[in-house]
Amino acid sequence: MSILEDTDAAAVAAAFVDARRAAGSPAMDMVMTMVIVVPEDVAEDALHAARDASKEHPSRRLGVILGSKRGPSRIDADIKAGSGTTGERALMRLTGEVVEHPESVVLPLLLPDSPVVVWWPTAAPEDPASDPLGRLGSRRITDAAQAPRARSKALLTQCHSYAPGNTDLAWTRITPWRALLATAMDDVEEKVRAISVSAEHVSPSADLLGAWLTDRLKAPVTRKRSRGPGITEVVLTTRSGDIRVSRKDGRLATLSVPGQPDRPVALRRRGIVELLTEELRRLDPDDVYAATVRRLRRDAARSQGAG
Amino acid sequence: MSRNPLRDPNDRRLPAVAGPCGMVIFGVTGDLARKKLMPAVYDLANRGLLPPGFSLVGFARRDWEDQDFAQVVHDAVKEHARTEFREEVWDQLAEGVRFVPGNFDDDEAFDRLRQTIHELDELRGTRGNHAFYLSIPPRFFGDVIGKLKKHGLAEERPGTWRRVVIEKPFGHDLASARELNDVLSEVFPAESVFRIDHYLGKETVQNILAMRFANMMFEPLWNSNYVDHVQITMAEDIGIGGRAGYYDGIGAARDVIQNHLLQLLALTAMEEPTSFDARSLRIEKLKVLESVTLPRRLDRATARGQYAAGWAGGVKVPGYHEEPDIPADSRTETYAALRLEVDNRRWSGVPFYLRTGKRLGRRVTEVAIQFKRAPHLPFRREATETLGANALVVRVQPDEGVTLRFGSKVPGTHMEIRDVNMDFAYGGSFTEASPEAYERLILDVLLGEPPLFPRHEEVEQSWRILDPVMEHWAERGKPELYPAGTWGPASSDAMLARDGRAWRRP
Ligand SMILES: NC(=O)c1ccc[n+]([C@@H]2O[C@H](COP(=O)([O-])OP(=O)(O)OC[C@H]3O[C@@H](n4cnc5c(N)ncnc54)[C@H](OP(=O)(O)O)[C@@H]3O)[C@@H](O)[C@H]2O)c1
Numbered sequence: 001m002s003i004l005e006d007t008d009a010a011a012v013a014a015a016f017v018d019a020r021r022a023a024g025s026p027a028m029d030m031v032m033t034m035v036i037v038v039p040e041d042v043a044e045d046a047l048h049a050a051r052d053a054s055k056e057h058p059s060r061r062l063g064v065i066l067g068s069k070r071g072p073s074r075i076d077a078d079i080k081a082g083s084g085t086t087g088e089r090a091l092m093r094l095t096g097e098v099v100e101h102p103e104s105v106v107l108p109l110l111l112p113d114s115p116v117v118v119w120w121p122t123a124a125p126e127d128p129a130s131d132p133l134g135r136l137g138s139r140r141i142t143d144a145a146q147a148p149r150a151r152s153k154a155l156l157t158q159c160h161s162y163a164p165g166n167t168d169l170a171w172t173r174i175t176p177w178r179a180l181l182a183t184a185m186d187d188v189e190e191k192v193r194a195i196s197v198s199a200e201h202v203s204p205s206a207d208l209l210g211a212w213l214t215d216r217l218k219a220p221v222t223r224k225r226s227r228g229p230g231i232t233e234v235v236l237t238t239r240s241g242d243i244r245v246s247r248k249d250g251r252l253a254t255l256s257v258p259g260q261p262d263r264p265v266a267l268r269r270r271g272i273v274e275l276l277t278e279e280l281r282r283l284d285p286d287d288v289y290a291a292t293v294r295r296l297r298r299d300a301a302r303s304q305g306a307g
Numbered sequence: 308m309s310r311n312p313l314r315d316p317n318d319r320r321l322p323a324v325a326g327p328c329g330m331v332i333f334g335v336t337g338d339l340a341r342k343k344l345m346p347a348v349y350d351l352a353n354r355g356l357l358p359p360g361f362s363l364v365g366f367a368r369r370d371w372e373d374q375d376f377a378q379v380v381h382d383a384v385k386e387h388a389r390t391e392f393r394e395e396v397w398d399q400l401a402e403g404v405r406f407v408p409g410n411f412d413d414d415e416a417f418d419r420l421r422q423t424i425h426e427l428d429e430l431r432g433t434r435g436n437h438a439f440y441l442s443i444p445p446r447f448f449g450d451v452i453g454k455l456k457k458h459g460l461a462e463e464r465p466g467t468w469r470r471v472v473i474e475k476p477f478g479h480d481l482a483s484a485r486e487l488n489d490v491l492s493e494v495f496p497a498e499s500v501f502r503i504d505h506y507l508g509k510e511t512v513q514n515i516l517a518m519r520f521a522n523m524m525f526e527p528l529w530n531s532n533y534v535d536h537v538q539i540t541m542a543e544d545i546g547i548g549g550r551a552g553y554y555d556g557i558g559a560a561r562d563v564i565q566n567h568l569l570q571l572l573a574l575t576a577m578e579e580p581t582s583f584d585a586r587s588l589r590i591e592k593l594k595v596l597e598s599v600t601l602p603r604r605l606d607r608a609t610a611r612g613q614y615a616a617g618w619a620g621g622v623k624v625p626g627y628h629e630e631p632d633i634p635a636d637s638r639t640e641t642y643a644a645l646r647l648e649v650d651n652r653r654w655s656g657v658p659f660y661l662r663t664g665k666r667l668g669r670r671v672t673e674v675a676i677q678f679k680r681a682p683h684l685p686f687r688r689e690a691t692e693t694l695g696a697n698a699l700v701v702r703v704q705p706d707e708g709v710t711l712r713f714g715s716k717v718p719g720t721h722m723e724i725r726d727v728n729m730d731f732a733y734g735g736s737f738t739e740a741s742p743e744a745y746e747r748l749i750l751d752v753l754l755g756e757p758p759l760f761p762r763h764e765e766v767e768q769s770w771r772i773l774d775p776v777m778e779h780w781a782e783r784g785k786p787e788l789y790p791a792g793t794w795g796p797a798s799s800d801a802m803l804a805r806d807g808r809a810w811r812r813p
Contacts, residue, residue, distance in 0.1 A: 182313040252395040
């Protein structure tokens with residue numbers, strides 16, 4: 001690890017090359033740059049998660065901590081590359097005036113040609129695609145469930161500013177639910193007439209799951225409150241009975257389909273590394289997410305109009 | 308079936324989960340079942356790729372109850388699974404675990420198997436879809452297949468499927484491969500027979516196709532204008548271990564060249580398929596295998612050896628003849644190499660050298676495309692003295708990836724050009740997305756997607772190629788000895804030297 005105090009992007013870039021050379025392999029087999037915009041207290045955790053996800057997608061990881069705008073402009077960086085990690089990383093702390101221009105620090109450090117992913121592990125800008133750092137990326141990842149303020153509104157805010165390439169980890173979290181529900185519906189010929197999704201009070205994932213189901217199945221959705229953890233039950237009502245997935249403990253679910261035996265299905269809540277890994281697998285816009293976001297926005301506007 | 312509104316081809320996050328089904332494994336006490344198959348089933352469940360209600364039936368000559376077998380599966384999974392052990396995944400699987408005790412000639416046992424499967428259809432919703440995995444010595448394939456037929460286990464009712472999975476070896480020559488196929492095809496249609504070649508489940512093997520056909524810059528060079536020759540190597544550093552019964556009398560050529568190396572050759576040499584579906588791939592693979600010819604002088608174009616005691620990687624190891632249960636006069640080769648030609652426009656005059664062996668220098672599998680030297684070098688002769696030919700190496704295992712070897716100027720004042728390597732390794736091998744080959748293959752069996760499985764026609768072609776070599780060797784006495792831990796017998800090096808070439812040190 002090398003520590004650079006009061007530095008700039010050129011020195012960070014040189015440190016990357018030095019570290020790689022010192023490790024004896026100047027070749028780069030990294031496939032993307034990941035920019036992680038993160039507060040100091042969770043920076044290490046976030047960079048570790050990004051490193052683990054990097055095993056599947058070797059990347060250059062640039063952590064950016066935007067500090068106080070007061071005082072003289074200054075950048076401090078610590079850099080790890082070469083031995084014992086895949087890809088390489090720099091964690092950069094910005095203070096003073098440069099906080100207003102973080103893209104000028106990151107731009108020279110992007111890998112040539114390769115895609116750029118920007119991830120906000122906690123607080124995210126209201127409009128990631130027009131954020132100075134967000135603009136550098138073709139993929140922008142937010143996490144409404146980790147928003148430090150106004151958590152119940154965070155997802156809707158992201159939906160309103162949706163731009164192709166944006167996704168929220170609340171969406172990633174429900175992939176196993178969606179996969180299971182899709183599998184359950186493979187054998188169902190009938191139309192679903194009503195949908196209900198039960199989850200803890202604030203659950204952006206439940207909101208997205210409801211929106212996806214109602215968008216695909218063209219049936220009304222009811223959002224029910226439970227004690228969690230996370231999503232606890234989804235019921236799809238058809239003429240011949242309910243298709244039900246219920247999960248009380250955040251681990252093991254029971255699938256019930258009319259005319260078929262009940263079956264246990266592992267449906268664990270996944271950790272951040274798995275979520276990131278899934279996100280990084282595709283770097284093009286997620287059309288299904290876009291449609292779901294549109295639906296959520298419309299339904300929210302309608303319910304507001306009604307209420 | 309009506310369209311499922313929750314499915315959308317644009318929804319690329321949703322994994323391909325197999326429809327309702329179960330798997331019956333014959334030979335669950337065996338090595339393969341414990342170390343590979345049962346762990347792979349668990350790993351698939353852990354990744355959410357098995358259908359709810361998936362059921363696993365074990366069949367073996369043991370006096371076990373369902374719970375005893377469940378314990379066996381549990382232990383195998385704990386010890387050998389690739390992904391983390393999780394109680395909830397185990398709970399999901401365990402409910403569908405059943406055991407049927409019996410011998411392969413036991414009608415009563417097969418009747419119980421039929422009942423068990425029927426019960427699973429009721430209790431677990433497997434809906435009549437079952438795969439039979441024959442993880443047993445090949446001489447019993449006939450018995451088991453016969454019993455499956457007799458007890459109606461192979462019958463597909465409308466809307467259901469029955470599939471059979473067999474492991475190599477697929478016969479030991481052309482005649483026996485045909486016999487085996489006759490047995491199979493009498494009971495199962497060709498598209499229901501899955502021949503497992505676990506090599507073809509490896510990421511890198513599929514990557515050969517991606518590299519060749521998704522890029523612009525390799526394919527123009529991929530022919531006799533630029534390629535001097537191709538070397539396909541599968542080397543093992545281990546000996547035969549405790550597998551004398553399986554290995555002796557079979558040998559390196561039948562064990563490895565017939566299937567893995569010829570399949571690698573096919574993927575390397577074939578023309579572009581019209582699409583990536585199973586049928587198009589098969590057509591191209593078969594076409595190129597049909598173009599493969601053996602040189603006329605087999606004594607000059609083949610080599611074989613047997614490892615002698617020696618030091619391998621700092622450890623003193625016994626020779627083949629000292630391994631347990633190997634007869635003192637065994638002539639089984641543990642090293643085999645041969646030169647093949649592909650008689651078509653693209654490859655005319657480009658030899659393909661194949662080699663495999665046990666107790667070689669290190670464990671490695673790779674396909675190396677060796678290019679011709681540049682026709683003219685505008686440098687002083689001394690400048691290019693250490694410059695070799697360009698090479699593109701697809702590393703299949705370990706450390707999967709691609710190496711490009713080319714000349715570059717040595718930094719300094721003189722003009723001096725030397726070979727350098729450019730390496731690419733895509734990610735670590737511990738990640739979810741880089742599954743163990745058996746996971747991929749079992750999932751493909753359950754999904755009914757056969758692109759990675761060789762069909763009988765390919766197996767026949769490979770025996771057509773290999774049979775004359777085996778006959779030639781059978782008339783020629785003993786294989787040449789090579790010290791364990793080295794790169795094989797001298798005759799193999801001589802075989803390349805005669806062509807003015809040399810084996811790469813992989
Ligand atoms: N292991 C490998 O690395 C490997 C590699 C390539 C191909 N294969 C192929 O994979 C298959 C299984 O390999 P393996 O290594 O697991 O073989 P294995 O360890 O010899 O196991 C064979 C299984 O067959 C059973 N069996 C043998 N004779 C039987 C009989 N007369 N009646 C009932 N059961 C009998 C054994 O049960 P008992 O315990 O009761 O004897 C055992 O469960 C074979 O087709 C082999 O050619 C294996």
